[in-house]
Amino acid sequence: MILLGIETSCDETSAAIVADGRRVLSSVVSSQFEIHRAHGGVVPELAARRHVTAIVPVVEEALRVAGIDRRDLDAVAVTQGPGLAGALVVGMNAAKAMAYALRRPLVAVNHLEAHIYANWLHTGLEAPPEPVFPLLCLLVSGGHTELILMTGHGQFRHLGGTLDDAAGEAFDKGARLLALGFPGGPAIQAAARDGNPSAFDLPRAWLKETHDFSFSGLKTAMLRLTEPMRSPVDPLPDLEGNAGPQSGPFRAHRAPVFPPDAPIADLAAAFQQAIIEPLVVKTVLAANELDVGTIALAGGVAANSALREHLRAEISARSQTGAMLLVPPLEFCTDNAAMVAGAAAWMIRRGDQDGWEADVFPRLSLTRS
């Protein structure tokens, strides 16, 4: 079963060809990173505009790299949500028209479910062993921070999630406060390499007895901590990225200025540690409590190597169930269409497909159970 996947939920236009829900024959991602960098974050209108001009070459490239003729496709899969409304409609309508014109089924996929199914993907000829259920997934990205229990294919239970900022969002805001650039996760990770995470004492929201997270207190503490260190900038950077000088129709981001001797590496390391610690500790606690067979990472923040290392260490120190840890290949952690085509194959096996009236759902959650 050969599927084309299309993903346009945020700032990456992507298309991929996946065989049988596991083997990735091609995965093309056209990143808009350069477009959004000047604004210090993703500008939804600019993202939507870029999808319109990227969709044709990205899909053609995915077919070409896989060596697949469009008539050999068995179905067309597309992200239905959650995401930016103006961005989602481009992929959804292109996928619908392709499926219609090729007389193939359309499969509308939940982006969060797709992230989890990245754990089934591989690029080699031989498939690695399949994840064992029940599976506990820590889904961490720019838009999401959730603990999800998966008891079987298509069977999801939302255990908890962030009450305010997503982990990736917290990284972006921290990076903005430290003038490290966008996207924040890789910037903070690079800056933290030679830093001492214990040099500063930043708060962690443990929210005991729940599977929830919170990063807004950390963000405020970081703002207070760095305010006296940075040079005055005009106007002050707004944490939400809304302030700043107007340049054309979209606002440009003006970074704060630090003196050369500012302890940026220590600040970045302490900030990164304060995000990662509650994530890994609460994930392993939940895994013990629910006696899961697999702990899986998913989402763009899973690309953070400190998170991977700490989770691995926490599992070997505190896991009581012998659960295996799964981490998707880096390219399938960040937004991509292979995970969409992958998830869709399992949906088709369950008899799930969509009609021509399929809509986009910007606030879709993972409530199927």
Next chain:
Amino acid sequence: MDSPISDSAEPNRPLLTIDTSSAQAGVALYDGELLSFRSWSADRTHTTTLLSEIHHLLDAASLEAGDLAAIGVAVGPGAFTGLRVGFGVAKGFHLATGAPLVGISTLEATAFPFAVANCTIIATIGAGRGRLVWAHYRANDGELVETTPPRNGVANELAAEITSRDRVIVAGELDQEQASIIAAAGASVPAPPLRVRHPAAFAAIGWQRLRAGTFDDATLLEPVYLSR
């Protein structure tokens, strides 16, 4: 990709046009004669309704997507999300069948039915919150020439531009109040159901472009973005 551009001159391969510039959406099938069209109030449901409407059109004509010689798509000005729905479908058809794309100005299509009047035509489209976008066209022997580029404003500002002693027709999306302000300035304003843009106008303009072989780049074609 095998493209049907070479045989687009075949008279019996039809053109499909898609207009999702505003809440009133339209599609048409044309092969030199108007085969059929549909116009519906999509409000904000373009994504859920467009493909079904196209299916009705093709099905009634016993056609498949692969039979289309080209896809015409309204490029605006108009509501961004609505336009992107039309672009998504047009580009999806292109990806599946190789059919070339033709971008058609929404305001030109609005002025098109009045081109025979040989006068100034101001074409309008609603821009939300009582605002309008409009452009001036001059008809020369049935050919439309845009004489002032699209601008955004309110009905009073449009009325202030009606200074010519020649006849001026104002067509397009206008509510009753806007229409009276503009009529009071001396312009001819057609009756409500006849002044709005029609799917057949997109079909006629798209067909001229198809016959001339002037297609747009399927990758780069994008909506017209006017600053609000």
